[in-house]
Amino acid sequence: MPAWKLGKDLLFDRDSSTHAGAKLVYMGDSRFCLVACRKAKDYASNPSLRAMDMASFVIKYNKDGDLRTAKHRAYGSMSYQMGHEYADPVGSAVAFWM
Structure with missing residues (x-):
């Protein structure tokens, strides 16, 4: 198992007052999808209303050997709001890839 490395790219602000959770899903071939949940405007x-931000990207090593996000495309990212009467009060995101 390779050693853990941290990238320098900021993908979401966990200290934001609206941040409610995030999940990182591996999609194969160094492709990932980040699903971040936040309180809606x-x-x-309506406390059950959440905003979900999804961003797909590729992780690569740069010429200095540091991990960086690459191929982060606008069409691979989206944001939408959802409300549900049985919404998780914590509002953490749930994500999976099939």
Whole structure:
């Protein structure tokens, strides 16, 4: 098993007051999808409303041997809001790849 390495790219702000959780899903061939959940703008009027941000990207080593995100495309990213009466009060994201 290779040693753990941390990349320098900031993919979401976990210290934000609206951040509610995130999941990283491996899709094969160094491809990943980050699903971040945050409180929606209308959270005060509807606490079950969440905003989900999804971004797909590839992890590569740069010429200095550091991990970096690559091939981060606009069409591979999206954001949408959802409300559900049985929403998780914590609002953490759930994601999987088949």
